[in-house]
Amino acid sequence: MKVSQIAGFLGSGKTSALMKIASRLVEQGNRIAIIVNDVGEISIDSRFVEANGLEAKEISGGCICCQIAGSFAETLAKLHDSFNPNIVIVEPSGVAIPWGLKRAAEYSEVKADMIVEHAPVITLVDASRIDMLLKAVRRLVETQIREADVCFVNKVDVATPQGIATTEEFIRSINERAEIAHMSTTTGEGIDLACEVIVNRISPRYDDSMEEERLRSQYGKKGGN
Numbered sequence: 001m002k003v004s005q006i007a008g009f010l011g012s013g014k015t016s017a018l019m020k021i022a023s024r025l026v027e028q029g030n031r032i033a034i035i036v037n038d039v040g041e042i043s044i045d046s047r048f049v050e051a052n053g054l055e056a057k058e059i060s061g062g063c064i065c066c067q068i069a070g071s072f073a074e075t076l077a078k079l080h081d082s083f084n085p086n087i088v089i090v091e092p093s094g095v096a097i098p099w100g101l102k103r104a105a106e107y108s109e110v111k112a113d114m115i116v117e118h119a120p121v122i123t124l125v126d127a128s129r130i131d132m133l134l135k136a137v138r139r140l141v142e143t144q145i146r147e148a149d150v151c152f153v154n155k156v157d158v159a160t161p162q163g164i165a166t167t168e169e170f171i172r173s174i175n176e177r178a179e180i181a182h183m184s185t186t187t188g189e190g191i192d193l194a195c196e197v198i199v200n201r202i203s204p205r206y207d208d209s210m211e212e213e214r215l216r217s218q219y220g221k222k223g224g225n
């Protein structure tokens with residue numbers, strides 16, 4: 001079962017993107033479930049879920065990448081045993097850390113007879129309010145970008161050219177290897193690419209050596225003791 005996460009700060013456009021991506025993937029013949037970590041955010045419209053033949057779960061009560069990783073793993077295992085989707089798209093809370101979510105997803109392997117495969121980590125960055133993000137929540141946004149495989153400069157339909165350029169430069173300054181692309185759920189730009197990335201590519205599993213590498217690049221020292 002493949003797990004795809006769409007990271008990004010609150011308001012970056014995760015729910016809007018997830019709905020477009022999910023319905024496109026269903027059209028392409030995939031069996032899709034969605035999990036939304038509802039931490040005071042707008043939830044998915046149940047009519048949308050029904051109309052698209054999706055299975056949807058909401059998990060609340062804390063962040064699924066840390067505080068309630070266990071219930072997230074449990075939900076994945078149950079989805080596997082009941083609906084059996086080939087892809088689960090997860091909208092973590094706006095403060096989730098992508099690697100924490102990978103680790104939590106892998107916990108589900110002890111709860112059901114399955115192997116978890118990760119789709120590339122997609123991070124959305126809202127180019128229409130990049131100045132505010134850099135002022136108010138810079139470190140969090142940096143972490144979400146650092147751990148991304150593909151970064152979408154989002155809301156390009158309303159962002160200024162300056163906002164788009166600043167966002168691209170910021171992403172590149174933090175993550176040299178991530179693919180950078182534009183997205184707008186209003187015009188549909190970037191949705192096909194996101195679907196292609198989710199279906200055809202994979203991202204490494206969480207493990208201790210990667211954690212160590214992450215600590216080293218983030219804090220300039222070895223993980224562990």
Ligand SMILES: Nc1nc2c(ncn2[C@@H]2O[C@H](COP(=O)(O)OP(=O)(O)O)[C@@H](O)[C@H]2O)c(=O)[nH]1
Nearest residue numbers: 009010011012013014015016155158184185186
């Ligand atoms: N102009 C524009 N607005 C968007 C786009 N994507 C999302 N929004 C709006 O941004 C707000 C936050 O979007 P939402 O998907 O709820 O973000 P989330 O908090 O990350 O899930 C909503 O008012 C959306 O309508 C976009 O591509 N262009």
Ligand SMILES: [Mg+2]
Nearest residue numbers: 014015041042
């Ligand atoms: Mg949302």
